[in-house]
Every structure is written in C-alpha cells, then in structure tokens.
Amino acid sequence: FDTTNREKFRPVYHFSPLYGWMNDPNGMVYKDGEYHLFYQHNPYGSKWGNMNWGHAISKDLINWEHRPDAITPDAFGTIFSGSAVVDHNNTAGFGAGAIIAIYTQNGDRQVQSIAYSTDNGRTFTKYADNPVLVSEARDFRDPKVFWYEGTKRWIMVLAVGQEMQIFSSPNLKNWIFESSFGKGQGAHGNVWECPDLFELPVEGTNEKKWVLLCSLGDGPFGDSATQYFVGTFNGKEFVNESPSKTKWMDWGKDHYATVTWSDAPDNRRIAIAWMSNWQYANDVPTSQYRSPNSVPRDLSLFTVDGETYLQSAPSPELLKLRDVSKKRSFKVNGTRTIKDMIAGNEGAYEIELTIENQHADIIGFRLYNDKGEEVDMQYDMKEKKFSMDRRKSGDVGFNENFPMLTWTAIESGKDELKLRLFVDKSSVEAFGDGGRFVMTNQVFPSEPYTHIDFYSKGGAYKVDSFVIYKLKK
Ligand code: FRU
Incomplete structure (x- = not known):
C-alpha cells in the first residue's frame, strides 16, 4: 500500500496506523528498552473487520516504528483484543524472556489463545495446542494477564458478558477459574470489555490499592467509556472498596479500551486508550486510516474525602x-x-x-x-x-x-x-x-x-x- 500521508486529520504526535482501521490497543509490553504496542487492525480497509494484531515499537512512547501485523487470523478465528507478558522464569517452556501474547479468537465462539516470540516481538509463533481457554459464554474475551508474586501464578482477567472473571495458571496454558466480579458494581447497560488489573501506591500514604479498569458501551455521554474500581486483590478475588460509586477515567467521548503496559520501567503504570467511540468510529471523516490512540498517561491514585481516585497525567x-x-x-x-x-x-x-x-x-x-x-x-x-x-x-x-x-x-x-x-x-x-x-x-x-x-x-x-x-x- 502507498502509505504517504494524505490525511489532513492525521495526528502528529499521537499513534495512528499507517493504513486501515484501528481500535483497541493490545498486548502492550516493555522489554529491553522497547515499548511494544499491538492493536486491533483491519489491514484491508478503514472500517472494522478482519481483525489482526497490528504492531509498532517505540523507545520513547512518541516515535513509533511501524511493523508488519504480528498475529493474523487462523482456523480458530480473527484476532481480538488481549495482552502480552514477558515470561522471565520460562513458566511456559518457550524460553526465559519470551514475550507471550494472550488473545481472544473470534470464530464460532470466543476462545483464548497464546503465541510466543523469542526475538523481542519481531515474529510470533502460535502455540500448537491452542486454544488454551474456552467456554459456552457468548462474550468471553480480552484477556489481561499478569504475574502475581503472592501465589506465584499468572492471573488472567477476562470480560465475560457484564462481569469480569478471574483465572489463574502456573504456565499460561492451563487455566482455572477463581472468581467473578461485577454484579451490582459500577455501570452496566452493555457488555464489559478490555479489563486491566494492577496495584498502585496511594499518593501521600504508604498504602497500595488495586485498580480494575473496565470499558463498556454505557458511558456518561453515550456508548464507549472506561470506568474503574479501586479495592483489594489477593490472587483470587478482587473486592471493590466503594461498590456504590461509578468512577470514570476520562470525561470525554473518545477514550475507550484503556489498558496499561506490562513491565514498564521505574514502576510506572502507563495507559493508552483508543481515541474514538463505537457510536461513530466507522464514520469519522478520515479514509486512509481510522482512529488514533490517546497520548500515553502515567497513572497514580489520590484520595479526596476518603474516596480514592485515579489520576491520569500526561506521560513525561x-x-x-x-x-x-x-x-x-x-x-x-x-x-x-x-x-x-x-x-x-x-x-x-x-x-x-x-x-x-x-x-x-x-x-x-x-x-x-x-x-x-x-x-x-x-x-x-x-x-x-x-x-x-x-x-x-x-x-x-x-x-x-x-x-x-x-x-x-x-x-x-x-x-x-x-x-x-x-x-x-x-x-x-x-x-x-x-x-x-x-x-x-x-x-x-x-x-x-x-x-x-x-x-x-x-x-x-x-x-x-x-x-x-x-x-x-
Ligand atoms: C472493544 C472490543 C473488544 C474486542 C475488540 C474487537 O472495543 O469490542 O471487546 O476484543 O473490540 O475488535
């Protein structure tokens, strides 16, 4: 494709795909000085469809090297959203330090698969025994995986209908169900998508709290928005400390599918969102590409009147x-x-x-x-x-x-x-x-x-x- 910029709307310092449609950021992982950004990509057109994982690499979160699509559809389906980790201890047996992507495949049903890279994300090999997690549930997607030191297990948070389900695994291949979260909590009104779960220090204290991110199509100004919950996590269960509150990460219309980098340096928790809204994402007046990401934001927690909130500062x-x-x-x-x-x-x-x-x-x-x-x-x-x-x-x-x-x-x-x-x-x-x-x-x-x-x-x-x-x- 000729990817010379012909778009007057194409941003200068926000990430946008060279060609075609983009939605959620996926598989964000930092390794050996490189930030990897994968994303929901339609390489054949500027509307949603044919989902692949697009890929770009940056050393500074600003200048991105565009790479060929990293993970492409197969018999189990197209490649939906997910995350990536560095397997420092070779728990999966693909090699210490392998980057392992965990993603949904959308075929007859939604299943979770994995693929690994032993060349710092340049190429991925799909695991021979995919899928690694299946279900009867219709909406069963967007795995976010991280290592929980307390139980020495991988934790997967998965969006399942209007709740989040938590699974654990010693090796990223065999997963067991731990708990579910969602009934009576926060905003509903549409399926929950794109979870993230991480711990952050609370500003001005020695305390840390867990934050669960949850995107859903029922935001304060219509459709796409990201809500979050603050609470505790013990390796099995997330407990929301203020169940009666709905908290939004961003109060605009174009901030969705927000997730954070794994293994970011200096204990940073860096988030990026898809800067559009499902209400009109397919209609915005661009054609060579559709929809960029937000700027990167460094997350922290602060407390006002006993209630803890997320702060999203522009990354330095x-x-x-x-x-x-x-x-x-x-x-x-x-x-x-x-x-x-x-x-x-x-x-x-x-x-x-x-x-x-x-x-x-x-x-x-x-x-x-x-x-x-x-x-x-x-x-x-x-x-x-x-x-x-x-x-x-x-x-x-x-x-x-x-x-x-x-x-x-x-x-x-x-x-x-x-x-x-x-x-x-x-x-x-x-x-x-x-x-x-x-x-x-x-x-x-x-x-x-x-x-x-x-x-x-x-x-x-x-x-x-x-x-x-x-x-x-
Ligand atoms: C969120 C989402 C995800 C899904 C992906 C498909 O925007 O609907 O739940 O994995 O987009 O492109």
Missing part, C-alpha cells in the same frame, strides 16, 4: 515534543482575544494554563479558526464543573451522536486552576490539576484552531500564565 515523554513557545499573562474581564496564538501553527500544540479566579462565575476560553469553527471550554465556578463543547468544532454532521458538550465535576473550593491541553489536528485532550480530571474529544476542523478568546462572566479572573508550545517530533 510528551515534554520532549515541546518546540518554540510563547508565554503571556493577563487579566480577563469581559473578552480577551488572542489572534494567532503562535506563528506557523499547524494544529499540533500544547497549551499550559494557570488561572487565578477572582470573582468570575464562568472562566471560559474558545479555540477557533477563521472559518468560525470552535471548541469552547468553561470552568463553571458556581456549579463546580469543567466542560468542553465541540458542537461547532468543524465537521460534526457525519453522525448524530458526534456533536456534544461533555462535562465533569471539579474539586470544590479551588481558586487556582491548572490545565494542560493537547491539541493534535483532530483531537483535544484536557488534563486538569495534573490529571485529576481528563477529557478527551475528537474534532474535525477544516483548518487548525489558531486563535483563542478568553472570556469571563460574573466577574474577573487572572491568567497567571498562558503558554503555548508548538509540538513536533
């Missing part, structure tokens, strides 16, 4: 993208227009904002272009909300579910607001308070948003610092 590697910048500070009482935020803006930039509220009820800012297309963001200081409105962002007519204002509650009593916005041709990701809230939305403007208007209602505010960085690889 993103700082390396910063090119020329321009810094301003000013007061806003009414409207403050900044035409051409930075020279030569081609639509890939970061905005870093520190705002001090004085008496404003609304702290607003609008990114826009000369065509009048805009993304309007507001802190509502009375209602304690942050919102992003893409209803006039450009091409919004390809699907009735695309135009949307998304919003989230913000922590109360704050007068200093910190926000980082990542704009990359066809997306806006907002990280508030270091990632205590996140909002990810696609946009399809006919030309980049090069201007910004700050506005206030009900009183004034001070922009202590507005910095725009051009971002480039």
Whole structure:
C-alpha cells in the first residue's frame, strides 16, 4: 500500500496506523528498552473487520516504528483484543524472556489463545495446542494477564458478558477459574470489555490499592467509556472498596479500551486508550486510516474525602515534543482575544494554563479558526464543573451522536486552576490539576484552531500564565 500521508486529520504526535482501521490497543509490553504496542487492525480497509494484531515499537512512547501485523487470523478465528507478558522464569517452556501474547479468537465462539516470540516481538509463533481457554459464554474475551508474586501464578482477567472473571495458571496454558466480579458494581447497560488489573501506591500514604479498569458501551455521554474500581486483590478475588460509586477515567467521548503496559520501567503504570467511540468510529471523516490512540498517561491514585481516585497525567515523554513557545499573562474581564496564538501553527500544540479566579462565575476560553469553527471550554465556578463543547468544532454532521458538550465535576473550593491541553489536528485532550480530571474529544476542523478568546462572566479572573508550545517530533 502507498502509505504517504494524505490525511489532513492525521495526528502528529499521537499513534495512528499507517493504513486501515484501528481500535483497541493490545498486548502492550516493555522489554529491553522497547515499548511494544499491538492493536486491533483491519489491514484491508478503514472500517472494522478482519481483525489482526497490528504492531509498532517505540523507545520513547512518541516515535513509533511501524511493523508488519504480528498475529493474523487462523482456523480458530480473527484476532481480538488481549495482552502480552514477558515470561522471565520460562513458566511456559518457550524460553526465559519470551514475550507471550494472550488473545481472544473470534470464530464460532470466543476462545483464548497464546503465541510466543523469542526475538523481542519481531515474529510470533502460535502455540500448537491452542486454544488454551474456552467456554459456552457468548462474550468471553480480552484477556489481561499478569504475574502475581503472592501465589506465584499468572492471573488472567477476562470480560465475560457484564462481569469480569478471574483465572489463574502456573504456565499460561492451563487455566482455572477463581472468581467473578461485577454484579451490582459500577455501570452496566452493555457488555464489559478490555479489563486491566494492577496495584498502585496511594499518593501521600504508604498504602497500595488495586485498580480494575473496565470499558463498556454505557458511558456518561453515550456508548464507549472506561470506568474503574479501586479495592483489594489477593490472587483470587478482587473486592471493590466503594461498590456504590461509578468512577470514570476520562470525561470525554473518545477514550475507550484503556489498558496499561506490562513491565514498564521505574514502576510506572502507563495507559493508552483508543481515541474514538463505537457510536461513530466507522464514520469519522478520515479514509486512509481510522482512529488514533490517546497520548500515553502515567497513572497514580489520590484520595479526596476518603474516596480514592485515579489520576491520569500526561506521560513525561510528551515534554520532549515541546518546540518554540510563547508565554503571556493577563487579566480577563469581559473578552480577551488572542489572534494567532503562535506563528506557523499547524494544529499540533500544547497549551499550559494557570488561572487565578477572582470573582468570575464562568472562566471560559474558545479555540477557533477563521472559518468560525470552535471548541469552547468553561470552568463553571458556581456549579463546580469543567466542560468542553465541540458542537461547532468543524465537521460534526457525519453522525448524530458526534456533536456534544461533555462535562465533569471539579474539586470544590479551588481558586487556582491548572490545565494542560493537547491539541493534535483532530483531537483535544484536557488534563486538569495534573490529571485529576481528563477529557478527551475528537474534532474535525477544516483548518487548525489558531486563535483563542478568553472570556469571563460574573466577574474577573487572572491568567497567571498562558503558554503555548508548538509540538513536533
Ligand atoms: C472493544 C472490543 C473488544 C474486542 C475488540 C474487537 O472495543 O469490542 O471487546 O476484543 O473490540 O475488535
């Protein structure tokens, strides 16, 4: 295929497939200085179908080397989502240090298979006795596997209908059922997909807690979104510490199938999401490829009023993208227009904002272009909300579910607001308070948003610092 970039919407610093359709990130594993990213790939077209595991390798989570598809369909079915591990102790007998992929095959039914690589992910060999786990259940997929030192077993979390099932194995080949999780917990309303389960320290304490990620088609703004649960895990069972709460990882419309890297260095827990929504993923106005990933995010836990939440901070590697910048500070009482935020803006930039509220009820800012297309963001200081409105962002007519204002509650009593916005041709990701809230939305403007208007209602505010960085690889 000719993969010369012909897409004006193709992001500069987000991962996108060279050609064809992409959905979930899969099999993310770090080994010997390389981050592997596999993904749900249709190599033959830009709509969902013919699923393979696409593959790319990066040393810095930003620059990706595109590789041929790593795992391709066979008699058991097409290759659905899953994970990968490094078998340091040669438990499976494919060699110490083999990368082993564990994935769903979608054929007559959904079964789990494995494949191994002894050349750092360059080639994979399917296990001769696949599949390794079968069931009568119709929706039985997306295995996330990790090593649990406490029982010296591999643990698999699997999405089964509207619950997660936990299995264990000494060798990745023989699996036994341990427990299931889900009844009466969090959001339902559609099948659960793409689990992840890991332990994280709680900021400001010596404590650690387990986090279970769960994607489902019943999010706060319609269809695809990622919820999470915080609790304990003992090698057999996950227990949610606050069963009456639903917690969302991201408050935009385009953040799905979020999973993390195995074996990431320095105890980091790095997540990436598919940046689209099943409501309209097949209709977005690109054609050479369809749908990128989110930027990588480093996860941590923080507690407010006794409740523990996930924080998703932009990964520090993103700082390396910063090119020329321009810094301003000013007061806003009414409207403050900044035409051409930075020279030569081609639509890939970061905005870093520190705002001090004085008496404003609304702290607003609008990114826009000369065509009048805009993304309007507001802190509502009375209602304690942050919102992003893409209803006039450009091409919004390809699907009735695309135009949307998304919003989230913000922590109360704050007068200093910190926000980082990542704009990359066809997306806006907002990280508030270091990632205590996140909002990810696609946009399809006919030309980049090069201007910004700050506005206030009900009183004034001070922009202590507005910095725009051009971002480039
Ligand atoms: C989630 C999902 C997974 C499945 C894959 C198929 O987006 O539906 O559950 O494995 O996509 O492409």
